[in-house]
Amino acid sequence: MFDRRLIENFDWGFLVVILLICSAGLVILYSAVTAGHDGVGVHPLFKRQIIWMVTGLCIMLASVVIDFRELDKLNLFIYTLCVGMLVAIYLFGELGGGSRRWLVIGFVRIQPSELMKIALVISLASVYSTCVSMEGLGFRDLIKPAILCLIPFGLIVNQPDLGTGLLLLLIAGSITLFVKVEKKVFFTLAGIGFSIVPLVWFVGLKAYQKDRILTFLDPDRDPLGAGYHIIQSKIAIGSGMVMGKGFLKGTQSALSFLPEQHTDFILSVLAEEWGLVGCLILLVLYLILLFWGLNIAYNCRNTFGSILAFGITIMIFWQIFINIGMVMGLMPVVGVPLPLISYGGSSVVTNMVGFGILLNISMRKFTN
Amino acid sequence: MSGLNKNVDREWIKQRLMGASLCFLMVFALLLLRLVYLQVIKGEEYRRLSKTNCVRLKSIKSSRGLIYDRNNNLLVENRPAFDLNIVLEDANPVKETVKKLASLIDVPYEDLMENITKAGKAAFYKQLTLKRDISRDQLAIVEAHKFDLPGIHIDIEPTRHYVYEKLAAHLLGYLGQINRRELESGSFPNVKTGDSIGRYGVEKSFESYLHGKGGGRQVEVDAKGRVVKVLKTVPPRSGNDLHLTLDLELQKTAEKLLGNHDGAVVAIDPSNGDVLVMASAPSFDQNDFIGGISSKKWKVLMADPGRPMNNKAIQAEYPPASTYKIVTAIAALEEKVIDGRSTFFCPGYYQFGNRRYQCWNRYGHGEINVVDALAQSCDVFFYQAGEKVGVDTLAQYATGCGLGRLTGIRLDHERRGLIPTAAWKKKRYHESWQAGETLSISIGQGFDLVTPLQMAVFIAAVGNSGTLYRPRIVKSIEDSDGNIIKSIEPEIIGGLPVSKKNLALVQKGLLKTVEGRRGTGRQIRIKGIDIAGKTGTAQVYSRKAGEKFDNTNLGRSLRDHAWFVCYAPAQAPKIAISVIIEHGEHGASVSAPIARALIKQYLERQTP
The missing domain is CATH 3.40.710.10 (DD-peptidase/beta-lactamase superfamily)
Structure with a gap:
C-alpha cells in the first residue's frame, strides 16, 4: 500500500524552509516573552509554543501518510465538524476580550475559526475540482461555494471577529478567481458588491457598528486603543533601523507598550532587534515558501490537488500580508497571526496541517 | 476532471499560477518598501522617539451622571479630588523621591510604596496612583516642592460625592472598583481598570446610564516626564443624570x-x-466606599446587629x-x-x-x-x-x-x-x-x-x-x-x-x-x-x-x-x-x- 516511491519523492526542501521559519519564530518569541519577564527560567509561553510546534510537526508528518485524495471524499465531514465547533462556541465558548472565540476541550483551548480556514479550503477545492473549465465558472457553479463560505463567515463575524471573517472571504475569493469565473459573472458580482456596500452602510448598520468599522479601517480614529498600538509598533519597527538593536536588546518590546507583542505584533520585536536585515531574511523565507507552494500546485496532476495546494498557499499568503501590513500601519488592526512566528497553538497547528497537505500533494504529484 | 492533464490545460494552469506569483511579488515589494520607509528613511526619528519612550497615554476620566430627587434637589454629585500619581521612569531615584514625598505630606512611606510594589516592573512607563484624594494642605505642599519631586504628578479626578451623608443610602447605593472578572465579562464596555462602578442601589441598577465614557490624550513627554506636546485628544463623555421619584x-x-x-x-x-x-x-x-472602603470600617458595618448593609x-x-x-x-x-x-x-x-x-x-x-x-x-x-x-x-x-x-x-x-x-x-x-x-x-x-x-x-x-x-x-x-x-x-x-x-x-x-x-x-x-x-x-x-x-x-x-x-x-x-x-x-x-x-x-x- 505504501509506495517506496513516495519516500523518494518526499519534499525535503520544503520541510527545510518550514523548519527555518519555525526556528526564526522561536528566536523572536523568546525575545518577545523574555523581555519584562521577571520569573525564573524560561517563560511558560515559550515552552508551550515549543510543545505546539512539535505537536504541529508530528501532525504534519503523520498526515503525509494518508493520500490527500481522501480529503476529497471527507470534505463535507471535515467542514461540518468545523462549523459544528463554531456553533458550539455559542453554547459553551469561553469569553475573552468581549468576544467568544475559544472552545475548551480538556486542557486545550482551541480556536475553531482557525481550523475553519483549512476546512473551507478543502471544501472549495473539492467543489471546484468537479466544475472547473477553461471558460470559467457560471453563476450556477458559484451557488454551492457561496453557501459554504457564508455560513462560517456569519458565525465568525458574530463572535464578533470581523477580521478573521473577512480573511475567510479573501481566501475563498482568491481561490474562486484562481479557478476563473466567466467575465459577465465577475462584473455582475463586482457590481452587486459595490452597490450593496453603501446600502448596508446607510440602512443596515447602527451608529456604533459604523464606528467600529471606521476604526477598523482607520486606527487613528481610536488614538487611545488601536491607533496607539500602531504608533508604538511603528516606533519599534523604525527604531530597529538597518542593523537592529541586537538580540534581547529591544526596548519597546521590553516595556509592554504593545499588549500583544507575542502574538499579533510579534513582527515589531523582530524589526526592532534584527533591523531591516532580519525582516528581509524573513520576507525572503516566506516568499520561497509561497513559491514552493505554487510550484506544488503546478506539478500536481490531480485537479483537486492543484486547487487545494493553491488554496493553502493563498491562505498563508493572506495571513502574512495582513499581519505585516497591520503592524506597519498599512492595514486595519485585525487579529491575524503571523504564520509560524506568532504565539498561538491553533494557528501553529492549522498552518502545520496546511503544510502537511502541501507535502502530501507534493509526494503524490504523479498520481491523478 | 481528467481533462486538465492535457498539455493545453497545463499551459492554462501555468498561466494562472504565474498570475498569482506576480501578485505575491508585488505585495512583497510593497511590504519591503514600507519597511525601508520606516527603518531607513524615518529610522533616525523613530530611534530618537524610542529612546525616551516619549509617546504616552494619559487618561481623562468621565464624570458620572448626577442624581436628583423629584423636586430637582441634587442628591449625588461629583467633586474634584486630587490624586497623587507617579511615573517610575521619570522619578529616578524612585525610593528617595517617595521618601521625600512621604515626609513632606506626613504619610507612611510603606503606604505610598504599596501600589508601586504591586505593579511590578511592567508598569515602568504607566502612571501609578500613590494616594487618592489628598487634602488641600497636602496639595499645597506638593505643589510647592514640585521641582524636588521628579515624576510626581497631581491629577484632578471627578469623585463621587453624596451630598447628604447617610441619606437614602440603601436606595442610592454606592460605588466600588471594577474587578478583573467583570472587566473580562465584556458587560462594561466603557469601563477601564481602576474605574468605579455601581455596586448597590440605583448606582448599580442604572450603571449603564450613569457611567460615561472615559477619554484620553496621546502626549509626547520630555525626559522628565513633562508633557511637551499633546498629539491627540479624545474628550470624555459624561454620564447621564437620573431624576428620582424620591422626595x-x-x-x-x-x-x-x-x-x-x-x-x-x-x-x-x-x-x-x-x-x-x-x-x-x-x-x-456611602462616602466611605469611594476609593475602596477600609477593611476596618467594613468589619464594623458587617458586625452591626442592625444589619446596616441591608435595605x-x-x-x-x-x-x-x-x-x-x-x-x-x-x-x-x-x-x-x-x-x-x-x-x-x-x-x-x-x-x-x-x-x-x-x-x-x-x-x-x-x-x-x-x-x-x-x-x-x-x-x-x-x-x-x-x-x-x-x-x-x-x-x-x-x-x-x-x-x-x-x-x-x-x-x-x-x-x-x-x-x-x-x-x-x-x-x-x-x-x-x-x-x-x-x-x-x-x-x-x-x-x-x-x-x-x-x-x-x-x-x-x-x-x-x-x-x-x-x-x-x-x-x-x-x-x-x-x-x-x-x-x-x-x-x-x-x-x-x-x-x-x-x-x-x-x-x-x-x-x-x-x-x-x-x-x-x-x-x-x-x-x-x-x-x-x-x-x-x-x-x-x-x-x-x-x-x-x-x-x-x-x-x-x-x-x-x-x-x-x-x-x-x-x-x-x-x-x-x-x-x-x-x-x-x-x-x-x-x-x-x-x-x-x-x-x-x-x-x-x-x-x-
Missing part, C-alpha cells in the same frame, strides 16, 4: 423619625407607584401580622364566606379543637362585623373568616394582592417574601398542612412573610381602588445637556382581586381604624385629613437560624415588630405609607406616629 424633605423626616430604631419606611404615590420615601435604618455613609425596605422579610387581615377580609368577602352584615362573636378567644386561640383583647369584642373587626383588629373574627376560606384560596388572594412575589422595583436583592400553601409545606417540610396553621396565617403570623415595600404597594392599591403599580424610583434619565434620554412611565402590574363593593367595606374598616372611636390607630388623627390605615404587631417567635444573640440585647430582640400601613387622604389618597420598626412592640404607638408626621408634612406642602 428629599420627606426622606429626611422619615430617617430622622426612625432615629435609633431598626426598621424601614416606604412611602408611595398611590396614583402612579412613585417611591417618595425609602428609608432603612440603620444606614451607612430593609426590600431585603428584610417580616410576618405581616394584623396588616394581613386586609387580605383575609378581601378573600372572605370575595369568596362570600362573609358579607358586610355577617358577624362573628368574639369572647376573647377562639376554641379550635383542644386549643384556645387568643384574641389580643382578652375581654373580647362581642358580636362584630368585618368593618369593625378591621378597625379593632379582632383576631377571633379573622380566625374564623380565614378558616372558612382555607389556606390555598387565601394564598391565591394574597398573591393577587402582590404579596409573595417581587414588586419589580429596579433594585437588586429584592426578596419575594413567603405566602404558604399546603403544597409548599409538603415540599418544604414533608408535612401536611394543619388546620390550626390556617388560623395563624389568617392574622399574618406563622409562615407568612412580606417586605415593607410589598405592603406599601398593596396599601396604595387599596387606597387607589385596586390598581397595583410597579414601584418607580427613576422618572427620567437626561443627558448632561438636559435632553431626555429615556423616561420611565408608571407601570401597572395588576389589580386587587376584589369587587368595588367589597373593597369599599375594607376601606371603611381602615378609615375607622384611625377615625373610629375604638380604632387601634386613633391616636394619630390629624385634623382635616382623613387617614385610613392598619396597625400590626408581629410576634418574633424565633430569630433566624445562625443569628447570634447578644446578651445585653436579648430582651429587646425578643420583642414584637411594630407595623403600620396607611394611606391619606382616605377619599383620594396622595400618599401611601408602610412602616416597620423592629422590636417596636406596638404598631399604633411606635410606627403610626412616623406615618402621621410624613402625611402631615406631605399634604400640608401640597395644599399651602
